[in-house]
Amino acid sequence: MTPPSAVLHRHLHRVPYLASSGKGSYITLEDGRRILDATGGAAVSCLGHGHESVTQAMVSQITQLSYCHTAFFSIKPFEELAAFLRDSTGGRMSKVYIVGSGSEAMEAAMKLARQYYLELDNPQSQRTRFIARKQSYHGITLGALSMGGHTFRRQPFEPILLPNVSHVSPCNAYRGRRDGESDADYVARLADELDGEFRRLGPETVCAFVAEPVVGAALGCVPSVPGYLTAMKSVCDKYGALFILDEVMSGMGRCGTLHTWEQEDVVPDMQTIGKGLGGGYAPVAGLLIGEKIVNALDKGTGSFRHGHTYQGHPVSSAAALAVQKVIQGENLLENVRKMGDVLQSELKMRLSSHPHVGDIRGKGLFWGIEFVKNKITKEPFDPSLGIGYKIQDKGLTPPYGISIYGGQGTADGIQGDHVLLAPPYNTTKEEIVLIAELVQRVVEDTFTEVEGLSG
Template identity: 35%
Template sequence: MEKELIEDYVFHRDFTKQYPIITHGQGIYLYAEDGKRYIDACSGAVAANLGHGVEEIANAMAQQAKKAAFVHTMRFETDVLFELAEKIAKLSPSSMNKVYFTSGGSEANESALKLARQFHKDAGRSEKHIVIGRWQSYHGNTYGSLSAGGDIKRRHMYTPNLLNFSHIHSPNCKRCPYQRELAECESKKNWSCVSNLEILILELGPESISAFIAEPIVGSQLGAVSPPSAYFKEVRKICDKYNILLIVDEVMTGFGRTGKDFGIQHFGITPDIITFGKGVSAGYAPLAGMIVHDRVIEGLMHNSKGKFVHGYTYSGHPVSVAAGLSVLKIYERDLILTNVQETGHYLKQKLLDLKKICPIIFDIRGEGLLMGIELAIDGEKGTAFPSKIQASERINTIAMNLGAVFYPGSGSINGHEGDHFLIAPPLNVTKAEIDEIVGILEKSLQIFIKEIKEANSYETAK
């Protein structure tokens, strides 16, 4: 049936939907013009990490806009740029000391892919151009970042235009794509999700591979799935063996979200490039970028006359950078990391309790305040809901009616099947607010279960 076009001038995300109009926000709450209140239980898109209405950040941005709203980094720089870069570098591994700014996470990953290419080409390794990414990982929606990512649904429309990059499976031990058991992998010290990286490198020829890119904990695509604890150490060894740059995408996991400054700190390795976004400005301004290892910068100095052939008009935009600086000061002053560790533990416990009484929860996972819930018709066995039902979307719609927003996702089993969602409230959330979030989640799940029972058929449950 043809849907009616809503009469306004906005190119909406979905022209068939009518979205609530938000007039203002305060803390974890968003308020719509019809008076309805929503708990932002996913910080927008896991970005609004300090919640809404923080005047201190708004004032920092306004002050910078009054002083110098824009300068082009081809000609000028600003004091806030130096201050923020230093703060970020000091949170990073000690050998990563240069920070490049972009507006969004997709641009950050584009920059990293291009830097990897230039790093090799200028050193005489000009065949190195292929990036290896992972299925069911997301790195952005521009052609390069989409080519590196492995979200089948987002890629499908554009497949003919995508770059000739290659992919291996993301580790997902509860549903291992290689049908292996973690205990067996650990005892044999042989993980298929790692060995397949080396097999692919050898097949394509190490001389053609520039970089491997991975999220430390897979966010939107898998719903907060962590790899086996040895995964990144083994991947690091392989990248070193074949002179392949390791890019870790921390756009979602960076700046405290998982209970550490960067998600990769859970795994004890140093990447060559870390990309970041979202939490760096807590959603107050478009800001993202990459942190680059000294050896890559040395390569740039030696082989490229110190110049990266790349750049955006809004790289290092002073107002965005001022927002980031204010946000990082708040993270530090308000001991946000400690709050994430404490409330993250509390949230996980509450979700595990919910799993005990909710028959359609298959798995609770995640670190800090990046929690994932995987749903299944049968929570014990893990049988997936038919994708037609759009279970996670439906539960989120129910939750929105009840006044909370989650981050629904699907395709966690094989790119098509599997429903999950992220619970990722602002990092300054309180335990009382978590009680409120889990209360609405529980009610939403109950309503959904009732709906599918009443429909008595998964086909009509929608």
């Protein structure tokens, strides 16, 4: 008898499939079955699996220098990666802080936002608060979890989360925009809500407002409506607060431009990045920092009072740099846009008329499908049914063999189901069509089973 796994898996009662290898858009399991990785894990594997130029860069770095502490040394890949990221913003984000995960990047952003106000010529020590959004996700460590508005993830830990973070409404046109309300009117209403929250807290006490340009896991690829980011930044500027964008999931090319904010030309004061930065080849994430914050530190203490043992890790830096060179050298952002159009078209053609598909939304190669019990009222399913996770689980089984990222809480933080798709940037039209075909089959077959049980 095989002994039980020693791993504390995400669920003790469900041991995940054992993967043995991966190549391109496919993961091969130990039993030989191939799974079409249509989600890149958690929107991570932007180049698919086994990209030789990336693995070679990592091996080369390991053989030269596998680790050094950034308090004493820097290395060329780290410096080149930071320069690439700085230049990708036209120098508007002038410094880069490289860490190991999106949660670490958000923690760094929170601490740097606080320190920024202490470094000013006239320090503003009263700024201790943050405003974020409901149904958002910014990381799983306590500070980042406090920033997020993901009800299910927050619930057990509410008593130990930070009390200085409040939340306003997300920008979710499907559920938040009123009947007959234009984008402009909807944006104005959300801006008024944010302005009111600043005034309720005391504008002089707020460090920053934090938002995802496209909400990933918490809402299922919900993009901001046109004008939203501009309006939110204007409110922040009005009260002297920082504007922080979390692009850990939606950025680094996932939505068709390297930085999602480029599409609205709204430059944040700080920006977190991750997932698509290193494509899963090594744990890596980062914080891009605007010039005014860098200037304040430069004129002040000259030091960010924060640090990690593995920040700027040589192998992670080499992997991320190699991934970014492939994306740039092979013009993959254009492919993201083209294949994103195909994916959108295929999903809407196949699933828009399904009685339980409420919304299909996204950007680039970042698409979500929200499921509803009633298409007219948008009533969600009972959470106990776990529709999104049922679809995810079924997809992994024969005869489908596809990974589909399920989620819950889409409607109000507890109720509501969605699935997320995030194929690699170098995917092909044939793969996209296959993904759409398989998703259609899984969705239809899942609901046939669910309705059979309820009937």
